[in-house]
Amino acid sequence: MKDFISKIISGEKKYISRAISIVENGTEERDSLLEELYKHTGKAYRIGITGPPGAGKSTLTNCLVKRLQSKGYKIGVIAVDPTSPFTGGALLGDRIRMSEVSLLEGVFIRSMATRGSLGGLSKNVVEACDILDASGKDFIIIETVGVGQSELDIAEMADTTIVVLVPESGDSVQQLKAGLMEIADIFVLNKSDRLGADGIAASLKNIIHLKPPSEDKWEINVLKTIADKGEGVEEVIKEMTRHKYHLEKTGYFDKKRKEHIKKKIVELVNGKLQIHFWSEEKKQILESHIDKIYGKTENPYSFSKQIIGT
Amino acid sequence: MKDFISKIISGEKKYISRAISIVENGTEERDSLLEELYKHTGKAYRIGITGPPGAGKSTLTNCLVKRLQSKGYKIGVIAVDPTSPFTGGALLGDRIRMSEVSLLEGVFIRSMATRGSLGGLSKNVVEACDILDASGKDFIIIETVGVGQSELDIAEMADTTIVVLVPESGDSVQQLKAGLMEIADIFVLNKSDRLGADGIAASLKNIIHLKPPSEDKWEINVLKTIADKGEGVEEVIKEMTRHKYHLEKTGYFDKKRKEHIKKKIVELVNGKLQIHFWSEEKKQILESHIDKIYGKTENPYSFSKQIIGT
Numbered sequence: 001m002k003d004f005i006s007k008i009i010s011g012e013k014k015y016i017s018r019a020i021s022i023v024e025n026g027t028e029e030r031d032s033l034l035e036e037l038y039k040h041t042g043k044a045y046r047i048g049i050t051g052p053p054g055a056g057k058s059t060l061t062n063c064l065v066k067r068l069q070s071k072g073y074k075i076g077v078i079a080v081d082p083t084s085p086f087t088g089g090a091l092l093g094d095r096i097r098m099s100e101v102s103l104l105e106g107v108f109i110r111s112m113a114t115r116g117s118l119g120g121l122s123k124n125v126v127e128a129c130d131i132l133d134a135s136g137k138d139f140i141i142i143e144t145v146g147v148g149q150s151e152l153d154i155a156e157m158a159d160t161t162i163v164v165l166v167p168e169s170g171d172s173v174q175q176l177k178a179g180l181m182e183i184a185d186i187f188v189l190n191k192s193d194r195l196g197a198d199g200i201a202a203s204l205k206n207i208i209h210l211k212p213p214s215e216d217k218w219e220i221n222v223l224k225t226i227a228d229k230g231e232g233v234e235e236v237i238k239e240m241t242r243h244k245y246h247l248e249k250t251g252y253f254d255k256k257r258k259e260h261i262k263k264k265i266v267e268l269v270n271g272k273l274q275i276h277f278w279s280e281e282k283k284q285i286l287e288s289h290i291d292k293i294y295g296k297t298e299n300p301y302s303f304s305k306q307i308i309g310t
Numbered sequence: 311m312k313d314f315i316s317k318i319i320s321g322e323k324k325y326i327s328r329a330i331s332i333v334e335n336g337t338e339e340r341d342s343l344l345e346e347l348y349k350h351t352g353k354a355y356r357i358g359i360t361g362p363p364g365a366g367k368s369t370l371t372n373c374l375v376k377r378l379q380s381k382g383y384k385i386g387v388i389a390v391d392p393t394s395p396f397t398g399g400a401l402l403g404d405r406i407r408m409s410e411v412s413l414l415e416g417v418f419i420r421s422m423a424t425r426g427s428l429g430g431l432s433k434n435v436v437e438a439c440d441i442l443d444a445s446g447k448d449f450i451i452i453e454t455v456g457v458g459q460s461e462l463d464i465a466e467m468a469d470t471t472i473v474v475l476v477p478e479s480g481d482s483v484q485q486l487k488a489g490l491m492e493i494a495d496i497f498v499l500n501k502s503d504r505l506g507a508d509g510i511a512a513s514l515k516n517i518i519h520l521k522p523p524s525e526d527k528w529e530i531n532v533l534k535t536i537a538d539k540g541e542g543v544e545e546v547i548k549e550m551t552r553h554k555y556h557l558e559k560t561g562y563f564d565k566k567r568k569e570h571i572k573k574k575i576v577e578l579v580n581g582k583l584q585i586h587f588w589s590e591e592k593k594q595i596l597e598s599h600i601d602k603i604y605g606k607t608e609n610p611y612s613f614s615k616q617i618i619g620t
Contacts (some may be wrong), residue, residue: 031611037416099402258600261610265596265603266588268614273583276618278576286575293575294568303343304578308586 001029005036009136011074016108022126024112034127035214040134042257044076045244048158049143050183056190059227061143065101065109067233068139074106076132078125080113080144083167108132126157126264157260159253160243162186162236165204167196178266181207184220186239192224192232201293214254282307311339315346319385321445326418331374333437334422344437350444352567354386355554358468359453360493365474366500369537370546371453375419376412377543378449386442388435390423390454418442436467436574465493467570469563470553472496472546475514477506491517494530496549502534502542526562528553592617 003077007015019037047064049057058079067073102109112125126141132140144154155161163184169189177181187208189201211220223239225232247253285307292298317325329347332339357374359367368389375385382575412419422435435452442450454464465471473494480500497518499511515530521530533549535542558561595617 002422035609035611038611039606042604042606067582154602164399254604258604261603262596262600265610265614265617268610269587269618270580270584272614272618274580277579277583286572290572293571296349296352299345300571300575300578301345301348304575304582307575308579308582 001032001036007034008037008131008135009040011106011108011137015109015131016076016135017110019131020110020112020124020128023124023131034130037130037134041130042133043151044129044140045160046129046158047139047141047240048154048161049141049164050145050154050161051164051188052166053145054168055166057143057145057164059163060188060190060225060233061141061161062101063227063233064141064228064236065107066104067237069104069107073138074136075108076129076135076137076140077102077107077109078128078132078140078142079109079111079132080125080142081185106137108135108137123267125153129157152183156263159247159256160185160240162188162240163199164188164190166191167194167200181211185218185243186236187220187222188225188232188236190225190227193226197224210220216247216250218246277308311342311346315343317443318441319350320571321416321418321447323418326441326445328418329441330420330422330434330438333441344440347441347444352443353438353471354439354443354447354450356439356468357449357451357550358464358471359451359474360455360464360471361474361498362476363450363455364478365476366475366537367453368457370472370474370498370500370535370543371451372411372545373537373540374451374546375417376414377547379414383448385418386439386445386447386450387412387417387419388438388442388450388452389419389421390435390452416447418445418447433577435463439467462493466573469557469566470495470550472498472550474498474500475510476501477504477510491521495528495553496546497530497532498535498542498546499532500535500537503536507534519589526557526560528556534572587618 004019008019019237022033051057061077066073066184099109101107110128112122112128119276129140129142137151142154142158161183163181163186165187166189179245187204189197189204191197192201201222201224208220210221221239223232223235225236227233242255247256289298289303293300293303314325314329318329329343332343333503346521359371361367371387371389375387378385400615409419411417420427420438422432422438452464452468471493473496474489475485475497476499497514499507499514500509501507518530518532531549533542533545537543554563557566568592599608603610611614
């Protein structure tokens with residue numbers, strides 16, 4: 001185990017990969033591995049990238065990775081796929097481009113599935129980030145398609161959240177309804193050479209002005225990119241850096257990370273409480289009452305008090 | 311209380327409304343109210359309607375309510391709004407049309423907010439459905455915008471789930487990514503007089519054929535509507551009825567509802583376990599360790615075992 005840990009810490013891709021698999025498969029070593037690695041975490045900066053399907057998130061991620069790597073940084077990427085039994089996940093082209101980048105020195109890329117196809121980020125994503133963090137990465141990018149709960153999860157675990165839109169994202173009111181506005185630290189309008197780009201950029205800016213100022217007084221900017229051609233990517237990195245300094249200066253960096261730790265512990269504890277409670281015996285008691293509850297001779301509210309014994 | 315219960319059961323709108331407010335506000339009477347009402351539930355058929363923003367879900371819901379009401383049925387509607395601090399929820403026009411329908415005899419309509427703007431259906435939606443069920447409704451329609459977790463939640467609580475799309479929903483691969491395909495019992499292609507309708511209908515049908523047959527052997531159909539003009543709505547009702555009979559005939563109606571009860575109880579119990587555990591004292595212990603855990607002198611994994619006392 002000790003040897004395994006030190007291989008991960010020294011950034012060996014094979015061992016990082018194996019560690020993430022251990023986390024995903026939930027084998028016995030999982031807990032002790034994470035426990036051992038924990039003290040090596042906390043140094044990587046975490047960037048969430050989200051947005052509607054087809055906005056060019058993977059292309060932008062690719063560009064960011066290449067640029068950051070050329071500046072000498074080590075980068076980890078978790079590409080979260082809302083896998084579907086129908087589609088088998090992300091588009092092949094995206095992944096091929098990704099795999100080229102993954103050959104670069106100091107770059108580690110991994111695809112992971114969401115809990116369900118729409119069910120938010122799995123806890124494994126958080127743990128995989130911790131592994132990448134312990135492996136000495138300077139930046140970790142978590143990329144996920146913006147289809148719901150996963151966006152909230154990503155905004156919670158990332159230090160900086162980038163929301164990628166395209167001119168076709170269309171009618172801004174509808175975009176607002178989808179709630180992307182609430183989580184962005186930076187807006188990137190990709191494919192900004194397309195028709196309607198100026199219009200959507202202007203309406204985004206209007207909407208940002210309508211938003212009550214956030215607690216940490218960060219002012220959201222809208223950046224234009226053409227990720228296919230690498231245009232505007234440097235500006236995204238600059239804005240990211242500006243946000244990082246802002247968080248550090250205002251103390252919100254520590255504050256947010258402490259909140260995240262607190263939530264992580266509450267989840268760990270709640271998970272353990274449930275596992276302890278739902279013994280085979282308790283499951284059988286529940287099973288044996290379902291027909292009666294369905295038939296209305298019992299009810300779920302009093303039964304749940306009863307099975308807890310209060 | 312007894313008088314209040316009987317007013318709800320007799321379907322008086324004022325009291326139904328008050329009961330839902332009690333559930334939403336989480337006042338003390340909440341649990342005893344739900345407990346009392348439970349034995350009066352189980353008769354209403356639950357229909358989930360979901361799909362992307364702008365697909366015309368509210369218009370279709372309106373049409374369905376009018377038709378069903380004219381056939382002598384009693385109908386409850388829960389319109390779930392992903393409220394945003396920016397937009398304040400649904401578009402005003404939708405709600406005005408809704409409020410006209412809500413004046414009809416035997417129709418009750420209520421808007422409810424999601425937990426967060428993207429965070430899935432709140433448990434209150436399930437409880438509000440139980441109240442409507444107890445109030446003697448024949449059908450309950452739960453309408454929600456398709457932005458993630460709420461779709462999975464709706465598919466779980468509804469007997470029949472209708473996914474509404476429009477020709478503009480575009481590129482079917484991207485739609486698949488969003489996972490709507492996995493939850494539909496019926497597809498409705500609304501605004502089907504628009505360009506591209508036949509194409510998207512055909513590709514939907516193709517995709518359905520690729521899908522492995524579901525456990526209950528239900529075959530999904532694609533129906534075309536123009537909800538604005540009321541066209542195709544009768545066919546939706548027929549297909550709904552066909553699905554209802556299919557579920558009843560195959561035993562999946564009971565099976566699904568029992569699964570739902572089981573999940574409800576597990577959630578009730580888990581919620582109570584957490585409330586019991588996280589006393590003020592425990593919260594303070596957690597609070598007092600956060601700095602040490604953030605500073606890596608302790609770690610979340612061993613701390614969580616320690617606070618549980620195992």
